[in-house]
Amino acid sequence: MEDIYLRLAKHLQDLVMGYPYTDELIDLLKEMFSPEEAQVVLALPNNLAPLEVVGLNTILSRTDFPKSTVVPALETLSNRGLIYSATMANGAKGYALLQIGFGVPQTFFWGGQHDARAEKMAALVLKYFSVSTTGKVYGGVPTKSYKYSPANLTIEVPMQGVMPNEQIGSIVEAASKIAVAHCPCRMSAKILGRTDCSHSLEVCIKYDELAEFVVDRGLAREISKDEAHHILKASEEEGLVHMVDNAQGQIKHTCNCCGHYCWNVGIIRRRKIPRDQLMAVYFIRQTELDECIGCGNCADICPVDAVKMVDERPQVDENWCIGCGVCAVSCAAEVISIIRRREDQSPENFSALHQQVKTEKDLK
Ligand code: SF4
Numbered sequence: 001m002e003d004i005y006l007r008l009a010k011h012l013q014d015l016v017m018g019y020p021y022t023d024e025l026i027d028l029l030k031e032m033f034s035p036e037e038a039q040v041v042l043a044l045p046n047n048l049a050p051l052e053v054v055g056l057n058t059i060l061s062r063t064d065f066p067k068s069t070v071v072p073a074l075e076t077l078s079n080r081g082l083i084y085s086a087t088m089a090n091g092a093k094g095y096a097l098l099q100i101g102f103g104v105p106q107t108f109f110w111g112g113q114h115d116a117r118a119e120k121m122a123a124l125v126l127k128y129f130s131v132s133t134t135g136k137v138y139g140g141v142p143t144k145s146y147k148y149s150p151a152n153l154t155i156e157v158p159m160q161g162v163m164p165n166e167q168i169g170s171i172v173e174a175a176s177k178i179a180v181a182h183c184p185c186r187m188s189a190k191i192l193g194r195t196d197c198s199h200s201l202e203v204c205i206k207y208d209e210l211a212e213f214v215v216d217r218g219l220a221r222e223i224s225k226d227e228a229h230h231i232l233k234a235s236e237e238e239g240l241v242h243m244v245d246n247a248q249g250q251i252k253h254t255c256n257c258c259g260h261y262c263w264n265v266g267i268i269r270r271r272k273i274p275r276d277q278l279m280a281v282y283f284i285r286q287t288e289l290d291e292c293i294g295c296g297n298c299a300d301i302c303p304v305d306a307v308k309m310v311d312e313r314p315q316v317d318e319n320w321c322i323g324c325g326v327c328a329v330s331c332a333a334e335v336i337s338i339i340r341r342r343e344d345q346s347p348e349n350f351s352a353l354h355q356q357v358k359t360e361k362d363l364k
C-alpha cells in the first residue's frame with residue numbers, strides 16, 4: 001500500500017491554496033496526524049474553496065471507515081485546529097481541509113503558546129516553508145490570493161484612485177464577527193529564539209466564520225470593531241503592513257506584517273521573489289519632493305527597504321514599493337500620498353477570488 005502520508009501530501013497539493021510537495025511536508029504531516037487520522041483526512045475533498053465545508057454524508061461516502069470512527073476523528077481534529085469546521089446553511093456541521101494561509105501553518109502559533117509542541121512545530125514549519133515553497137504557494141497563477149491595503153487610519157493619507165472597499169476601515173465595518181490572534185510569523189520566530197524583531201504579536205485579525213472558528217478553539221479572542229480599529233491604527237504607527245484577501249468583499253483576514261519575519265513581506269524585503277509574483281500590488285507611493293524636509297523617517301520605516309536617502313531626499317525604488325502607505329504615516333511633512341498603479345480591481349468577493357484562482361490552476 002502506498003504510504004498514507006505520501007497519499008495525503010498528494011491530496012493536499014491539489015487544494016486551491018495547496019501544499020507544494022517536498023520531503024519536509026511529509027515530516028510536518030506525520031507530526032500533525034496519526035496514520036488513522038490521515039486516512040480520515042483523506043476523505044475530505046480537495047476541490048473546495050478555502051473555508052467551504054461538506055457534510056458528514058459526503059465524507060462517509062469517500063471512506064471505508066464507519067461513522068463511529070469518522071465522527072470522533074473529525075471532532076478531535078477540528079478541536080485541535082487541524083481541520084476546519086463550520087455550521088452549514090442547513091444547520092448541520094460541515095468540515096474541510098485547512099488550506100495554506102487558512103490554518104496551515106498558522107494554527108500552531110495563533111494562540112500564542114510557547115511550549116515544547118510549539119517549538120517542534122516551529123522548527124518543522126521553518127524547514128517546510130522555504131522561499132521556494134512559499135513562492136510556489138502564491139506564485140503559480142496570475143491571480144494573487146492576497147493584496148496590501150494602504151494605511152490610512154492613523155492620519156488621513158491622500159489617496160488617489162483607492163476605492164472605499166480597498167481601505168482598511170471599511171473592511172472592519174463590513175465584518176459580522178472579529179477576532180485577534182497572534183501573528184504566526186513573528187510568534188514562530190520568537191519560539192525559535194529570534195530576538196531581532198520587536199513588533200507587536202497579537203495583531204492578526206480574522207473576520208466572520210474564520211473568526212468564529214479560531215475563537216471557538218481558543219486560538220484567538222473576540223474583539224469589538226473599536227478594538228480592531230485601534231489595533232490597525234497602532235500597527236500603522238509601528239510600520240506594519242495591512243495584508244488582506246485580494247477581494248472587494250467578504251474579507252476573512254487582515255495580517256499586520258513586518259519585513260523581518262513575515263513569510264511574504266520578508267521575502268520581498270530580502271529581494272528573494274519579485275513583489276508582483278507573490279502579492280497583488282495595486283498602489284504605489286508618490287512624494288512631493290519640493291516639500292520634503294529630509295527627516296529620513298520614510299526610509300527608516302519602509303518594511304521592504306524600498307527607500308534610500310540621497311542628498312537628504314528619499315529615493316523610492318518603484319520596482320519594490322508595495323504601496324503600503326506606512327511611510328506616509330511616519331512623514332513629518334505629510335508629503336507622501338498613495339496612488340493607484342494598475343487599473344484592474346480585485347475579484348468581487350472571497351468566493352469569486354478563489355474560483356478565479358482554481359480556474360487558473362486547472363488550466364495549467
Ligand atoms: S515606500 Fe515603502 S513604506 Fe512607503 S508605500 Fe512603498 S513600500 Fe510602503
Ligand code: SF4
Nearest residue numbers: 292293295296298331
Ligand atoms: S518622511 Fe517625509 S519629510 Fe521625511 S524624508 Fe520622507 S518624504 Fe521627506
